Amino acid sequence: MKIFSSEQLYQADQITTEKQQITPSDLMERAGTQIFNWLHQRMQGAQVPIHIFCGIGNNGGDGLVIGRLLIENGYNVHMYVVNCSDKRSKNFLINYDRIKNVTKSWPHLMTSEEDFPEINPEDIIIDAIFGIGMNRKLDGWVKKLIQYLNAEKAFKLAVDMPTGLYANEPLQDPEAVLQANHTLTFQAPKLSFFLPETGKYVPFFEVLEIGLDPEFLHTTEPLAELIAKQEAQKFYKQRQKFDHKGTYGHALVIAGSYGKIGAAILASKSAFKAGAGLVTSFVPKCGYSILQTALPEAMVLTDTEDTFITDIQLNFEPSAIAVGMGIATEKKTVSALVKLFSETKAPMVIDADAINCISENKELLKVLPKYSILTPHLGELERLLGPTKNDFDRIEKTKAFSKKNDVIVIIKGANTITVFGDKLYVNTTGNPGMATAGSGDVLSGVIAGLLSQGYDPLIAAVFGVYLHGSAGNIVSQQVSYEAVMASDISNALGNAYLALFEQEPQPQEEPQEK
Numbered sequence: 001m002k003i004f005s006s007e008q009l010y011q012a013d014q015i016t017t018e019k020q021q022i023t024p025s026d027l028m029e030r031a032g033t034q035i036f037n038w039l040h041q042r043m044q045g046a047q048v049p050i051h052i053f054c055g056i057g058n059n060g061g062d063g064l065v066i067g068r069l070l071i072e073n074g075y076n077v078h079m080y081v082v083n084c085s086d087k088r089s090k091n092f093l094i095n096y097d098r099i100k101n102v103t104k105s106w107p108h109l110m111t112s113e114e115d116f117p118e119i120n121p122e123d124i125i126i127d128a129i130f131g132i133g134m135n136r137k138l139d140g141w142v143k144k145l146i147q148y149l150n151a152e153k154a155f156k157l158a159v160d161m162p163t164g165l166y167a168n169e170p171l172q173d174p175e176a177v178l179q180a181n182h183t184l185t186f187q188a189p190k191l192s193f194f195l196p197e198t199g200k201y202v203p204f205f206e207v208l209e210i211g212l213d214p215e216f217l218h219t220t221e222p223l224a225e226l227i228a229k230q231e232a233q234k235f236y237k238q239r240q241k242f243d244h245k246g247t248y249g250h251a252l253v254i255a256g257s258y259g260k261i262g263a264a265i266l267a268s269k270s271a272f273k274a275g276a277g278l279v280t281s282f283v284p285k286c287g288y289s290i291l292q293t294a295l296p297e298a299m300v301l302t303d304t305e306d307t308f309i310t311d312i313q314l315n316f317e318p319s320a321i322a323v324g325m326g327i328a329t330e331k332k333t334v335s336a337l338v339k340l341f342s343e344t345k346a347p348m349v350i351d352a353d354a355i356n357c358i359s360e361n362k363e364l365l366k367v368l369p370k371y372s373i374l375t376p377h378l379g380e381l382e383r384l385l386g387p388t389k390n391d392f393d394r395i396e397k398t399k400a401f402s403k404k405n406d407v408i409v410i411i412k413g414a415n416t417i418t419v420f421g422d423k424l425y426v427n428t429t430g431n432p433g434m435a436t437a438g439s440g441d442v443l444s445g446v447i448a449g450l451l452s453q454g455y456d457p458l459i460a461a462v463f464g465v466y467l468h469g470s471a472g473n474i475v476s477q478q479v480s481y482e483a484v485m486a487s488d489i490s491n492a493l494g495n496a497y498l499a500l501f502e503q504e505p506q507p508q509e510e511p512q513e514k
């Protein structure tokens, strides 16, 4: 699914009304009707008081449409206009006028704190104050209204976006954002829904189609792409009957130091689980017996040094490499990386301490192989890029880094984002249980396993992140978030592949009486 910017959505609106020869208020009617249908299906006429707060723009206009339809269908509706400015939009006014067709009680005009209504915990609040058109900080009594509504226990439903958030810009005032329980957003989710600083205000959302021009939606390069099952299925490469293990390549995992050999085991095992034909683990000498015992399928090469990596001597040509998990940042390890980066032709995943080595020794950037995949968590990313001001700034700086160095960067987090130049891929799988030691080592192994099978680096990155998150979801459903361990995630990779093509359970039909 595509994530469009607010600018693109306005453009889509305009193209849609032109091509479909409809008025903007027809489009608003569609949008409001979709939300009304959503509510009506769930409420079935229940007389719960519904308080609709409408701004003075088109988000407010949507609120007026929703209110009119609810009143027409006999619901218990209380409408308010958050009258913060007299610059009411044309389509707000059209729908304001239409209210009189269904009720004699005109929406309550709010102009100060004194107008805040009483709301009971069982009531419903609909936030149609501001949507994608919010262009400055909320202040004065409008900010107080948001805080007043937040303090109420009533269920809060946001129209298009929670008021106080921007679609694709950083948060300005965390104390002036509606804490919506649920958001119904039009046509495409907004980027701010997926980033930690803003996404916390959007715990649940659904996308409602409003029939924007299909050609525009298909042909426009989006701000970002959301990667869910449907997208991930397209990445999968079917195996052929006469393939042999050479077809799936020979992955090399360069990992571990004294006390951190587990990182090499997790990554190597995950490369196998992702489908690599052969896996060799390169570890310091102290890791030899550990690896041969813990992972008999892997071949093991060792450094001359006992406790950390100093020189990566190979006796084969790897088809993919994952490097950095638990390797520490010793000077000799940095030299080994310089040599590896300069000499190796295989596609490469660069993780953990290898990223820290780059941050501490920027000359490594000069030899970074093109299309390498870097997998930093937030701390590692900030060490690499320097401090960032907010989630959006971080994305922009990552894009610039990716372009400058021709690399793919995976920003790990709740919604892991893969960045390649201006392209952003937002992952939808994963859960808080995966914030556990070794989870990143598994991811690096998975991506190396995909690379070794010939997946293109960008696809290996995006697909690997999806599979890793899906495996984490499968495990957490079995054992709880708390009990998820990295080795469980690795073990569940097989089920993540199977889940990729599993049919979603269909709603059961009532048995027919004969």
Ligand SMILES: NC(=O)C1=CN([C@@H]2O[C@H](COP(=O)(O)OP(=O)(O)OC[C@H]3O[C@@H](n4cnc5c(N)ncnc54)[C@H](O)[C@@H]3O)[C@@H](O)[C@H]2O)[C@H](O)CC1
Residues within 6 Å of the ligand: 009, 010, 012, 013, 027, 028, 031, 055, 056, 057, 058, 059, 060, 061, 062, 084, 085, 087, 089, 129, 130, 131, 132, 133, 134, 135, 136, 137, 138, 139, 159, 160, 161, 186, 187, 210, 212
């Ligand atoms: N394609 C779609 O998604 C459709 C969306 N619709 C709805 O329209 C809104 C966007 O409407 P717009 O009028 O452009 O903006 P808002 O209603 O969000 O804001 C109104 C207006 O208010 C002014 N303003 C902005 N910030 C402030 C502030 N802090 N204080 C006071 N006033 C402010 C500014 O002038 C804004 O323009 C979208 O979210 C959907 O809900 C259509 O109904 C259908 C198509």
Ligand SMILES: [K+]
Residues within 6 Å of the ligand: 059, 127, 128, 129, 130, 131, 158, 159, 160, 161, 162, 163
């Ligand atoms: K809203």
